[in-house]
Amino acid sequence: MKMEGLKTIRKKKGFNQLKVAMDLSISREALSYYENGKRNPDIEMLCKLSDYYNVSIDYLIRGKEFEPK
Numbered sequence: 711m712k713m714e715g716l717k718t719i720r721k722k723k724g725f726n727q728l729k730v731a732m733d734l735s736i737s738r739e740a741l742s743y744y745e746n747g748k749r750n751p752d753i754e755m756l757c758k759l760s761d762y763y764n765v766s767i768d769y770l771i772r773g774k775e776f777e778p779k
Contacts, residue, residue, distance in 0.1 A: 712747030
């Protein structure tokens with residue numbers, strides 16, 4: 711599953727993949743795989759990404775915040 715919001719928020723913050731990967735202690739390739747849907751992060755990594763960018767996990771996955779119906 712491609713994580714729609716992950717690349718968007720990284721670019722909005724003006725970060726490159728290497729900076730984010732180093733800050734999170736993962737490889738740049740792993741981050742690229744997450745952004746492009748080649749690999750799915752586990753729940754622990756989703757929480758780290760959510761905290762790092764200060765957005766919800768829903769935003770990372772869908773590219774928008776949760777909206778109740």
